[in-house]
Structure formats: structure tokens, C-alpha cells
Amino acid sequence: MADTLLKLEDVTVQFGGVLAVDNFSMEVNEGEIVALIGPNGAGKTTAFNCITGIYEPTNGQISFNGQVIASNYPQGKMKKMYASQNMGKYTKVVKHTPDIITRMGIARTFQNIRLWNSMTVFDNVLTAKHMRAKHNVFSATFRISHVEEKRMREETLNLLEEQNLVQYKDDLATSLPYGLQRRLEIARALATEPRLLLLDEPAAGMNPQETQELADFIVQIKEKYDLTVFLIEHHMDLVMKISERIYVLDFGRLIATGTPAEIQRNQRVIDAYLGVAEDA
Amino acid sequence: MLKITDLKVNYGGIEAVKGISFEVPGKSIVTLIGANGAGKSTTLRTISGLVRPASGKIEFLGEDITGMDVPTIVSKGITLVPEGRRIFPDLTVLENLRLGAYLRKDNIDSDLNWIFDLFPRLKERQWQLGGTLSGGEQQMLAVGRALMSRPKLLMMDEPSLGLAPLVVRDIFRIIKRINEEGVTILLIEQNANMALQTADIGYVLETGRITMSGTGSELLSNPAVKEAYLGS
Amino acid sequence: SGGGSAKSANVIKIGVYEPASGDNGAGGKQETLGIQYANYIQPTVDIDGKTYDVKLVIVDNESSTDKAVAAASQLVSEKVSIVLGSYGSAVSIAGSDTFAQAGIPVVGITCTNPQVTEGNTHYFRICYLDPFQGTVLASYAFNDLGVKKAYCLAKLGDDYSVGLCNYFMEAFEDLGGTVVFETFPEGNTDFTSYVANAKNAGAEVFFAPVSTEAAALIIDQAHAQNLGIPLLAGDTWDSNVILDAAKGKNVSIAVTTFYQEGGNPEFDKGIKEWLNAKGNEQYLANNNGNDEIAAVTAMGYDAYFVALEAIKAAKSTDPGKIMEALWGVSYEGVTGLIEFNDIGDAKRDVAYVKSVNTETGKWDFVGLASIN
Amino acid sequence: MIKNKKNTILGFCALAALFLVLFVLEKLLPTGSMLFVVLKKGAIYALVAASMNLLNGFTGLFSLGQAGFMLIGAYCYAIFTIPVQHRDAVYQYFDGGLIQFTVPVVVALIMAGLAAAIFAALIGLPVLRLKSDYLAIATLGFAEIIRAIFQWDALGPLTNASNVLRRYPLFSSTLFPFIVAGICIAIIVLLINSSYGRAFKAIRDDEVAAEAMGINLFKHKQMAFVISSFFAGVGGALLAMYQTTIQANAFKSAMTYEILLIVVIGGIGSISGSCIASFLFIACSEWWLRFLDAETYIGAFKVPLLRSGFRKVVFSIVIMAVVLFYSKGLMGDKEISFQGISGFIKDPFGLVSRRKKKTEGVHIDG
Amino acid sequence: MDFINQNLPYILAGISVGGQYALIAIGYTMVYGILRLINFAHGDLFMAAGLIMIYLTASLPLYIAIPLDLIIIAVLGFLIERVAYKPLRNAPRMSIMISAIGVSYLLQNVALYVTGGLAKTYPTIPWISNSVTIFGATTKVVTLVTPVLTLILVVALVLLINNTKIGMAMRAVSRDFETSQLMGIKINTVISVTFIIGSLLAAVGSMLYFTNYTAVTPISGSMPGLKCFVAAVFGGIGSIPGAVIGAFLIGICENIIKGLGWTTFSDAFTFALLIVILIAKPTGLFGEKSTDKV
Ligand SMILES: Nc1ncnc2c1ncn2[C@@H]1O[C@H](COP(=O)(O)OP(=O)(O)OP(=O)(O)O)[C@@H](O)[C@H]1O
């Protein structure tokens, strides 16, 4: 078995009275494609947000590549609420801003597309390379690091070529059709040179044909960049086709985990999420 | 009921819709399918008055409604479930639903219960702010909000976007049900399969033009449609 | 004016460098009124036997040091022969360099800060200075009113009021009194606390040489809180705004100033007629809608004639010649004799002291004050 | 790429030509000419507007502290350059003041920028956590606090309290502010077109996405804030030179609003827009409209309305008209380019395309 | 007793100023709430209300002048919105703000042009201008009336916004014009109503304020305008109770500071307090957190 790349232990997230994620543990191994599914509002996006540092867990610990990237334990009035759960298991608070986590090698796309609207397709990708570039304000402003800049531009162009976006490179990101915007988001995430790619409903708004293309595309970039992919999706064809393992959340709780075949047969998952397949 | 004649719409210099004509008969379900950027959403936005057409004519129940302002069109009985949900994030779920019935003067309590029956999840969350709902919950709210206006013509722009498979089926069931209650429906769907199964009439839009049309089942069996939109 | 165009070759331009907007806009306009009236009375001047039309070129320096340079340059580019102004010392100083470079003489009218004329040869002025006024006020308070403790209030960032308070305090403490000094921030309208502070400090006189807007509010508060001690101020308070504010109130107010209405009945009568004349409604509006004569108006009137004297003496429209001629000017104006000392300041050693009659809403003449 | 290079060269030529024209004009026209006054102030405001645009337009940080930073720059410059022999006269109430040495003009200019930048770094720490209008009002507040402090009597030996500072070295030629402002603006443009500039824009467009793509929000915001303040400080120092005297009183929020007006009228996110708008704004407010203040007779006919104060009424209407007509500013977020100029010559003011647009399916406003 | 005697004026002044600030601050907050616009012209509208009142009372009896003043200001507020803000519905937010600054300049400059710039004395409104003595401190009746009136108006407004259809529409419009229209809301009507209410409050505020501080100049509105805007931010801009609490807080603190002898810094202190509060609570005391879900 390959190394564990991402590990969630007893992660709980609470908003006011809502338990969005409840004692969720899971792991993603190096080189896998893993899917996270579950009904609407099950807490999938919230889990992503915890991993990427946008939210902090109320309790639990997340580690990436052996390094703790988020850890928290119930404090204040939460303490009483979780008196019985994993009491004393986590004692330190680790909090990173999203940029640090991205720097460590986790990149993501968003459920609601969040491209930089006033920038061209090319600049969207180029800007994501900013973090990895070796320069400072001074050298960048006075063009001392123009070699670095040139390299970034070349790499960006390559990336766009691979994603078949190169013909749109000077268009504004917003003027692209929806499907291409999703693809651009993936390209932008790749530009940060991640090891783990998180995709939040990448096929939303795509027709079945496009979804299929997307599935191939994900497998392809995974191979090419040596990535590990962790994705949320409601299109079951895609999930079942490409993922090696699946986690199923319901009301924030893990209700099932296993291979696609196992999940499809799992009665709890069928009841809560899949429903009875009455058509193709 | 709704008649579109030679509708053209531009955004700045871009021609998004290049002269389309179609009809939506009363009490029917009509669906528009097509690839990303084909101009489907633009068509619906134009009908609801959010976008002004460059030329063409839109008639509703025999009345020319081209160029009327949005609230007027809404008051005539056309409601749009907009693309991307467009929930009011600072209002509670309940308030969002009440706003759906903004133009109605009668009692809306029974309708509220009806919506809560359709989407029990919303009932649970009725005091939560719309902006904090999950994607799927927001989509339910958007549909529920539109139903609250008791429209004559309900236009839905990708209502199943981001919904769990189970709920997608529910949504289509609901569509059928409200259609049976007498509401005419104009539907845009990426899930062409389900859409065509549900619809009486389908139109295929390609880069701003209607390229094919027919009954739902005709299109379902059309090889070209299969190839391009059904993915198998 | 109308007939001027025929003799257009013979025109001499006098620049009026005054604020018409901003903090000192109102005062600037009143000062300008005096100049305009003087120009109406005496629209021509004889230079070396030829009659010239006097044309006023009025610019608005917006009471602001950052707009002053452009306003001054505007006058320079209009080729004026001499400049009058400005109300407010800071803008006068700010415009000074521009005039100096162009070699144009300036006659300050009511800018009382010593720095205006100090160290230059082109800036003159016809009023007395802050040190003088501050000392006069201090001795009036100490000797005439017989008070030992004074409360001084200035506007933060306003060099006029802060400066005058400074000189007042110096003199007052030299005489043996004590002072409490406070400043209020710009735009402040609530003077309740300041009046209460003065009361609580046990002050016997409330010295507030501030703008008329603030003055009106202070008077109102003094009345509302039953302050019971006299209000004292400098030349800025010599305005009909103060009379309006104080009328019918339970306050006593004394100010030092340059002119007392009635000091020259002929002038008073003439300017009142002019203000009330048909077609001059805007002049009346600039004077707050009534014909009460402000000291700055009288000073503006005198300044105009001082300029004409200098022009006549120079026998030329050339600014350089006029500048030289100014040193020798001696002119008996409505506000007294005007002559310049070797700094360029008027040799004045008396100030008018007057007080408000709260029943009639007019000024009562108290007397002349000078430093002994 | 090649086109880019050609544009750069063309740009340099144009700049050189501009400087040459200025130089010649200055030899030909009398020194007091209004043209130069407007050009000087216009150049200074262009710099300050560009620095504000860097922050408000490119980084999306709505800051209203510009006047405060200018004040710091202006005072820093003046305090360190007033010749020692004049200090007694200037600091008349404070026995000649505390500081009894001077530094060369260029050093003082840089110090002015640094002083503003250091202050920005200090307040950036707490303030930059705030968003949009909250940030605006907090920075505005800081500017007001700075003003109050500089007017404080207790600091008089340093700042001369409420009194004017003067007699420090001034410009000898219009070229000076043009060269300094030109260099500064060039640096701003270089920065904007660098990788950091793109990161700033990313923050403006979508903070969440920017952070998720590895851009450290605080570091970059702080950077933009400090750099912008540096140039505002230099701009303040230049303004001090232009004004010949300074007084804290003049650096009110109204000054910030003026600069904001220039930025928006020029186009948020367009440096060339800021520059053009700056000259137009200054010319309009301090030169071209002055005739409206003077009572004017045509023959015996008195032109109605014209009298003191009318200029400002008209000026406010002009501003509103410009904003209403060019709701995205004169330049939008485009920069001036040679293609643009030739386009402008073919279709001045976009009249043709605007008419065309009207008939098209544009969004209906509410 | 002596202590009260000495300090009561400060507190009374604080409460009264706070109440007047509150009425203006609500106007800011309402307009901001709906258009996300810092309506810089609001303070000047307040000044205009004062000036117009002076001109009206010069020729009309008070019982006509007061309602007429209210009507004129409401119409003025309505017109400002229609002329200066409505055409910019789809423009960048900053452009509308500049338009607001333009309107503010215009009102000030027209006032300057018409009045000449000297301070005008506000007419005496019977009863509320009378002096009263409480615990030995003398003040005007208006000082006591203001906070009461403010509270009544605030409660009414909060009810309006939270419990009525138009109130709900206002909150909807504030976030999303397009979708609001899809609900059948006539956004222009809703926005106009908001402006009219805001302007009326400014007019009422001006009557109370200028009864206390009787000098009206063209720039009389700018400082109260700024302070009230600060108050609105203090409380969390967009929140009406927040604006009111912010206004009272500022009014009272300001006067206590002055009473302590730190007069030089009374404004600076207001801003410092604001900054401290914002650092602790980045969206003000009652500010809504952004509900932008990722
Ligand atoms: N900021 C927040 N405040 C309050 N509740 C929240 C917040 N964010 C999420 N929630 C709630 O947490 C639950 C989980 O939301 P999440 O977005 O993770 O769902 P999801 O699994 O991604 O659903 P979907 O498939 O519909 O996107 C939902 O019930 C949502 O209403």
C-alpha cells in the first residue's frame, strides 16, 4: 500500500447549531483518485474547506504528507458539548492560512467557480504561479528576475496548450462557457504545482458527453503530473468510472466507504443518496 | 402560450442568440438543450426581461411583452429560476420563500406548507440564512421560491445543477407534478436524458441557433442528439 | 464697467486675492465688498495726466494653502499691477512667493500674522498685528474688565486663532493673570463642553478669537448655560453674524476691531445705499442680507485707496514702480491714518473696542485702546 | 512580445518628446504662466492618484488615507530642508524648533516617502484585516488622527503646530516635478505589470481564490499599502515644494476625495487614466473655469449667474456629468496605447460605438 | 451634587448630540444597506434642510414651514437618487460614490453661492428651544426630546424593515437587483422609498440639531455628516440599531473627552475608538458577517 498523503482524524465542524461535519476520519493515499459523495448539505464542501484552511475544525486533526496542517480541540462552550468525544485526544491548535497549505502542495477548485474575472485566461494561470516563483518585489518590479518571469510564461503556455485552452488565452476568463471555466479552474490549480488536487463538483453544469470527457481528462492529468486526486461529485457515472475508493457522508457522518462496486450495492447509501436506479 | 419569433440577442459585440423562433404551448413541458454557451440561459433571461433583445418578438398569451420591464413580466405570470440559484444570502430561508410570493396578495401559508412538503430539508432549515446553505439546499430553495409565485409559465435554468442523484429524480418528479397542476414549464437541462424523458417538446440549441426540434422521445432516439448530448 | 471699452487702452488692473469659499469664504467676501464699493466710488485713476480705468481682477483662493498658488498665479498671468488681500494669513503667506517672483506688490488688508510681511519687500499691510491685538485685548481684560483668570479657546490648526491666543496669553500672564487654554477641532459645532469647562475652571473672561460660525455657536451656548462672564474676541467677531447671534441673548461681548460704524458717517451712508441699491442683491447677500458694516469691509475700502495713492505716486502701471511708491504712501482712510513702517506694516497703535448691545442688536462703541 | 517591445520604445520616445516640449515651453513662456502652475500640480496629483490607484484600483483595498500620508511626506520634507538660518522666523513660537540641520532635497524626498511608508507599515498591521468600507473609514480616521497630532502644540518644536512651514527649497523648474513624478509613476507601472501586480489584481478580483492559489493575503496587501504610501509621501513632499508653504490644515479628507475623484474619473485600474484625469481636473478646478467667478459684461449686458462662487457650482456639475457619462471613467481599466490613440482619432469620445451600443441588447438598468 | 452639577452638562450634551447623530446615521445606514453606497451627500442634505427652513420661516409661519421643509427635503432626496445614482446602477460601486461626492460638492457650493457663506441663524422653534434646568444644569428642551424621539423612530423603522413586505424587499434589493426584479420587486420604487425615509430623518434631525446649534453655513453638514457616518460604521453599517448605539456612543464619549480637557483630540479620539472597535470586531458592533459561502 502506498503512503498516506492526506489524513483526517475525527474532524468535526460546527456552525452555530449545525453539525456540518461530525467525527469524520478518512485518508487518501499517494497516487489515488478518491471520491467524496453524499446528499446535499452532507458536509462535503465543508470538509474541503477544512483541508484547505478556509475553515478550522472544531475538533480533530488533519495532516498532509505526515505534517499536521490543522488541529483543534473544543474550547469554551464547545467543551461541554463534546465532553464525551475524543476528550483530551487533541491538545494543540494548529491553524494555517490557505496560502500556506497551498504552498505545501494542496490545490483546489471551487464548487461555485471563482476565477479572477478581470483577468485573461492566460493571466489567471500565470498568477497562480506567483507563489512558486523565485523573486521579490524589488527584483520583479525592476525586471531583474525577467528570466524567472519568462519561465513562468512558458510554463503557463504549455499548461494551456495541454488543456486545449490556448486559443482562448487572451479572452477574459468570464467570457468562457461554463465547462471551459471549470477546466480553467483546474489548469489554475495545476499551476500551483500541487501533489494533491481537490475538485469540488468539477462536472456540475456539464452534459453527459462533457462529463465523460472530463473523466478522461482527470485521469490523464493525474498520470501526467503524478497527482493524487480527491473529488466531490454528484455525477455518479464519473465517480464510479474513475475513483478507486469512495467515502460517503450523510449529515456530516461517514456512512460508508469502499470501492465503487461496494458503494453501489450499499443499502444505506442507496437509501440516503443514490436512490433506486430506475433509468440509465 | 409563449411564442418567440426571430429573437436575436447580443452582449456587446458577441451574438449570443442569432435569431431563434419557437413556441411553448399551454400546459406543456418544453426543454431547451445544448452545449455550454449555446445561448440557452440568454434566451430565458431575455424572456423574463433581464436582457433586452436586439430584435425579435416575444408574445405571452397573445400579448407582446418584448421590452417590458422585469417586474411587469413577472406580474403577468412568468417566473424564472435563475442560473446559479441566486438566493438572497442575508435573508432566511423563510424570507426567501416569502419574497417568491412578493406580488401575491392572497394567503400563502398553504403554499409554504406545500413547499416544505416538497423539500423537507428546507423546513428544517427555515431560519437559516440562505447564504449558508449547501449548494444543493440552495437549489431547492431557488425552485421553491419560484413556485411560491404560482406562475403560469415557470422557466427553470438547470434546476438539477449540483443536486444529489436522489434529489435530481425528485426534482423531475416535482416538475411533472406541477405541470399536471396546470403550470407550463420551459426547462433548460444539462441532464438531457432526463429532460427529454420528461418533456413534451424539445429544442436543440447550437451556438445561438435552433438546429433540431421534436417531441422528447423523438430527440432521445435521434442519433445526432445521442452522440452530442447523451454521451453514449 | 459698461463704458470702459472705448478707452480700453487705458486700463490698470488691481488684483483682489481673497477667499470666496472654504473656511474664510464669508470673511473674504465681506472684505471684497469694501474693495468693490471703493471701485464703484472711484472707478478711475489719473496716472501721469492720463485717466485710467481701474479694473478689479478677483480670484478665489478658497481659504486653502494648496489652492493659493494657482489663484495667485492667475493674478500674475492677468498682469495685475498691484494685489489686495488676503483675508487669512496662511493663504497670504502661501501666495506671497508667487507675487514676489513676479515682482508684484501686495497690500494685505486684515491678515494680522507677523510672518506675512516679515523678511520681504513686496508685502505690505494696513492693519495692526496679532502681537499688538493680543496685548491690547489682554490689557483690556486685565485692566478695564478687571479679571484675573481667562479661558482661551482656539481652533485646532487655525494659525490665526492659535496665534492670537498665544499673544494674549503671554501678555495676560505678564500682567499677572492666569489662563486656561483649549482648542476645538475643525467642524466642531457642540460648544457645550467648552463653555462648561470655562465655567468649571472659574474663568472670568472667555476669550475666543475664532471664526464667525463658531462664534455664533459659542454665543448660543453661553446663553443656554448662563455663562455669566464676558466673551472677548478679536477682529473676526466684528461681523453682523455676531450681532444676529447675540441679539436678545443673555451674554456680554466685547471685541477689538479696525472700525466702528459711525466713525465716518459719509462712508457709512454711501455704502449702505450701495448695498441696498437695486441690482446689488448679491452684494447684500454676501453681507448676510443686511447692511451692517463689517470692519473688514471698511478696511477693504481703505486698501483700495491706498493702492490708488501708490499708483498715482508711482506715475506708472508698472508693479515695480508701484512697489517703491508704496513705502511713501500716507493716506487718511475711514479707519484712520495709514502709513507703512520699514517692514511694510501699517503704523497703527490704536484699536477700537466695541461691545454688542443685545437689545438693539447693534455695536456700542466702548473706546479706543492702545498699548501704553 | 515584439509588439510589446515596439510599444515600449514608442512610449519612451513619446516621453522624451514631452520633456523636450516642456523644456522649450519653459524657455518661451513667462514663468508666471498658469500653464506651468497647472502642469506642476497636475504632475504631482498624477503621482498621488497613481499611488492611490495602485491600492484602490489594482489591489482592491479601499483606502482613504492618502491625505494623511501626503501630510507626513510634506512635513518630513519641510522639517528636514528648511535652512537653519530661517528656522527662527518659521518656528516663531517655538524658538526656532528642535531640528537644527538640513539634508539635500533628493534625500529629503526619499525620507518623505520612507516616513509615510513606515507609518503605513505600522498601521497596516491592524487595519488591513478590515474589508471595503470599514477599511476606508479606518484609514480616513488615521489620516484625521495624524492631522490632529501634527497640529498638536506639544509637538510644535518639530511640526510648528498649526502654523505654516515655509522657506524650504522649492522647484526651480517645471521639469523637476515631472521627472520625479515620472520616475515614480514608471516604477508603479513596472510593479503593476510584474508578477506582484498580478497577485494584487488577483486579490482584488477574489480574495478567497487568491489565497487558495497560494498568495499570502496579508503580505501582499501590506506591500501594496506600504508602496502606495511611499509614493503618496513623495507626492506630499512635491506638493509642499509646489505650495511654497504647508499647513496640516490643508490635508483634510477633502484632499483625499479630490484624489479619489481623479482616480475614478480617470478609470479605476488605469494609470494613464489617473494621469490624464489629474491634469484635466487641476486645469478645470484651478484654471479654465475661473472666468465663471467674475462678473462679466458683454457691452452693457450683464451675463446672468456669473459671480463669485459660480465656478464651484459649475465644477460640481461637470464632475457629476463626467461620472454619469463615463461611468467607468475616461479610460475604464484600459491603458493608453498607440492603437488606442489612433482609435480615438477615428472615433472621438466613442460616439459612434456608443450609438451602436444603444441599439444592442445591453443589460437593462433597474 | 457638585459633581453632578459640573458633569451633567457634558452628559446631557452627549446624549443630545448622540440622538441627533443617530437620526442622520440611520439615513446613511439605510442607504448603505440598500445600495452599498456611502451617500456622501447625506450630510449636505441635512445642511440644506437647515437652510431651506431658514428661508421658509422668513416668509411663512412655522406650522407651514416645518411640513414644507420636510416635503422639500424628501423630494430633494428623491431627485438626487433619480438623477445622480439611478443612471449608475450597473456602474462600478466607486462611480456612484464619486457621484455622491459630486452631489455633496454641488449642494455645498449652491448653498455658498446663494447665501454668500456667512452663518445664518436658525429660527427659534417654540417649546423645544426653551431652556430647562435639571439638577441645576441649564439646557434646551430639545436636548431631552431628541433621544426620546430618536428611539421612537428607530423602533418604528426596525419594525418596518424586519416585519413588512417593503422592508423585506429593501433587504432583498440590497443584495441583488436582478433577482429582486425576478421576484416582481420594482427596485426603483424600493430605493426611492429608502431615500425618502432617509431624507425625512435627515430633515427631522436638522430641526433638532439646529435648534441646539443655531448657526447654519454651507459646510455645516460635512462634519456631522462624517461623524454620523463614523457612527454608522461603528455600529456595523447597514444595521439600524447599530447606527443608533454608535451615534450615542460617539456623542457621549466626545463630550466626556472634552470635559476631561483633551479637547485637541476629541475628534481624533472618536476615530481612535472606532479603529479599536473595528480591530476587535471588523464589521462593527452589529455588523453582519459576510455570508459568502465558499
Ligand atoms: N458558514 C456556514 N454557516 C452555517 N452553516 C453552514 C455554513 N457552511 C455550511 N453550512 C451548513 O453545513 C452543511 C454542510 O454544507 P456543505 O456545503 O459542506 O454541504 P455539501 O456536502 O457540500 O453539499 P452540496 O452537495 O449541496 O454542495 C449544510 O447544511 C450547510 O447549510
Ligand SMILES: Nc1ncnc2c1ncn2[C@@H]1O[C@H](COP(=O)(O)OP(=O)(O)OP(=O)(O)O)[C@@H](O)[C@H]1O
Ligand atoms: N453577461 C455576458 N456578457 C458577455 N457575454 C455573455 C454574457 N452572458 C453570456 N455571454 C455569452 O453568451 C453566450 C451564450 O451564453 P449562455 O449563458 O446563454 O449559454 P448557455 O447555453 O446557458 O450555456 P451554459 O450551459 O454554460 O449555461 C456565451 O458565449 C457566453 O459567453
Ligand SMILES: [Mg+2]
Ligand atoms: Mg458542496
Ligand SMILES: [Mg+2]
Ligand atoms: Mg446557462
